[in-house]
Amino acid sequence: MCIRDSIKALYQPALGFVPVVGLAAVLLVGGLQTIDGRQTLGEFVAFYLYLTLLTAPLRSLGTLIGNAQRAVAAGQRIFEVLDASPDIVEPDDAVPLPAGGGHIRFRGVSFSYEDSPELLHDVDLEIRAGRTVALIGRTASGKTTLTQLLPRFYDPTDGTVLVDGADVATVALDELRRQVGVVPQDPFLFSASVRENIAFGKTDATDEEVRAAARLARADAFIEALPKGYETRVGERGFTLSGGQRQRIAIARAVLSDPRILILDEATASVDASTEREIHAALSAVMEGRTTLIIAHRASTVALADELVVLEDGRIAAQGTHGSLYRSSALYREIYDSGLAQPELVGVDE
Ligand SMILES: Nc1ncnc2c1ncn2[C@@H]1O[C@H](COP(=O)(O)OP(=O)(O)O)[C@@H](O)[C@H]1O
Ligand SMILES: [Mg+2]
Numbered sequence: 417m418c419i420r421d422s423i424k425a426l427y428q429p430a431l432g433f434v435p436v437v438g439l440a441a442v443l444l445v446g447g448l449q450t451i452d453g454r455q456t457l458g459e460f461v462a463f464y465l466y467l468t469l470l471t472a473p474l475r476s477l478g479t480l481i482g483n484a485q486r487a488v489a490a491g492q493r494i495f496e497v498l499d500a501s502p503d504i505v506e507p508d509d510a511v512p513l514p515a516g517g518g519h520i521r522f523r524g525v526s527f528s529y530e531d532s533p534e535l536l537h538d539v540d541l542e543i544r545a546g547r548t549v550a551l552i553g554r555t556a557s558g559k560t561t562l563t564q565l566l567p568r569f570y571d572p573t574d575g576t577v578l579v580d581g582a583d584v585a586t587v588a589l590d591e592l593r594r595q596v597g598v599v600p601q602d603p604f605l606f607s608a609s610v611r612e613n614i615a616f617g618k619t620d621a622t623d624e625e626v627r628a629a630a631r632l633a634r635a636d637a638f639i640e641a642l643p644k645g646y647e648t649r650v651g652e653r654g655f656t657l658s659g660g661q662r663q664r665i666a667i668a669r670a671v672l673s674d675p676r677i678l679i680l681d682e683a684t685a686s687v688d689a690s691t692e693r694e695i696h697a698a699l700s701a702v703m704e705g706r707t708t709l710i711i712a713h714r715a716s717t718v719a720l721a722d723e724l725v726v727l728e729d730g731r732i733a734a735q736g737t738h739g740s741l742y743r744s745s746a747l748y749r750e751i752y753d754s755g756l757a758q759p760e761l762v763g764v765d766e
Contacts (some may be wrong), residue, residue: 423567427541429476451569460755494511502569510588513595516580517545518707524575527730536560536730540574545580545676548720550712552751553727559711560601561680562727566709567596579677589635594618597675601683601711607651610639614668620673633668634698635661659683661693664698669700678702680710682717692716697733715756724748 437547442464443492507653520543527536536558541550551559564570565577577584584592594617605613614629615621619676626646627748630636638661644646648655650665657665663683680699692714699710712718724741726734726748734745741748 423697431475435475439464439467439471446620457569480588498501504571504589507586509586510623511582511586511593513587514582515582517705518595519543519545519578519580520677520707520709521578522562522575523578525562525565525572525577526565527558527565527570529570534573534730536572538678539732541725541732541735543707543709543723545707546705547722548710550710550718550721550724551727552718552724552756553714553733554755556670557727557729559727560681563598563681563709563711566677566679567593567598594673594681595675596677597670597673599663599666599670599678599680601681603653603662603669605657605665606652607649609649610642610665611646613650613665614672617669618673622666625672626668629668629672630665632671632698632701633664633703634694635664635668638664656689659687660694661687663695667695667698667702669674672708675707678706678708680708682711682713698719699760713756715752718752718756726751731747 417428446460447464448627449455450457467543507719522539522541522542525536525539526534528534539562551562553559561570565572566579566584566664568577568589569619571585579587579592579595601618606616608616611623611626614626618625623646627636639646639648639704642655651658667680670680696716699708702708703720710717712721718724718738722737724734724736725732726741727747728747734741736744744753
């Protein structure tokens with residue numbers, strides 16, 4: 417029981433009880449006065465009646481004042497959010513992203529969240545265009561954070577992040593974010609149609625573009641089987657989709673703008689083998705012709721990557737293929753054997 421509940425449990429009965437005690441006192445004193453003949457019965461009944469009429473409005477006044485106070489507090493919070501100015505702004509002389517296939521370079525990148533100790537320390541990492549790289553590391557080693565520097569959700573506190581040779585801090589933001597597609601770990605579906613959910617980053621997308629993205633993400637078949645196809649309402653108050661289906665809608669959403677870089681934060685929740693196969697089929701298709709960064713939690717996902725990067729406490733601990741890392745990196749061996757390895761799934765191939 418929280419404090420609010422225990423206060424309620426105390427005050428609500430008390431608020432009901434106190435007026436009744438008052439009425440009892442009025443009955444006692446007024447009744448005696450009437451018996452003594454100091455006032456008429458009519459006067460006493462009228463007084464008692466007025467008094468009972470008064471208690472209800474007075475009690476609701478208390479509730480109204482409480483509501484008003486809560487509304488003021490909530491309103492302040494809403495305006496705080498509305499008035500917030502983004503920390504990430506593009507420079508006035510923002511440049512377009514140079515042509516390229518999505519070459520990524522982190523150069524001496526350090527990062528800390530506001531008021532938190534440094535999380536990424538002097539990260540140097542190069543990913544060649546078109547490669548698929550799996551990012552491996554224990555929980556809270558900074559994997560998600562590192563990838564969020566690419567679309568500039570945050571700026572590094574030190575160092576530079578380059579995409580196709582351009583410092584992302586100098587690039588026009590809308591173009592950068594069109595070119596870096598992100599599939600978050602726990603994709604959010606709005607309470608809207610499937611079509612709107614796929615197109616929410618590019619509201620002017622044509623039906624054909626939405627369908628093409630869904631096809632690429634291997635989502636078209638199940639979408640067409642929904643009661644109203646692409647117009648089916650999903651999300652909180654709509655049709656409930658399975659985890660694998662939501663993932664594929666998120667993948668379709670991420671590839672709708674045909675980004676040159678794709679970031680996939682794999683869900684940690686375990687999925688059954690067939691869902692995993694569906695998601696991997698989608699991934700293999702969308703990875704084609706892009707630089708892909710997968711934060712991998714499963715051995716079978718690692719198998720999709722050309723190369724692995726192991727992150728330890730915000731530093732790059734090792735980089736290489738599964739075979740070479742398994743031999744050379746004790747940390748990788750430990751993560752692979754304890755967390756990643758799911759022997760029944762290893763070798764599941766598309
Ligand atoms: N927005 C944030 N503000 C402050 N700290 C954060 C924020 N996001 C993540 N962190 C912290 O940063 C650390 C690394 O998080 P994250 O990059 O998500 O790690 P990983 O993806 O490797 O599990 C964690 O300790 C986490 O609590
Ligand atoms: Mg993470």
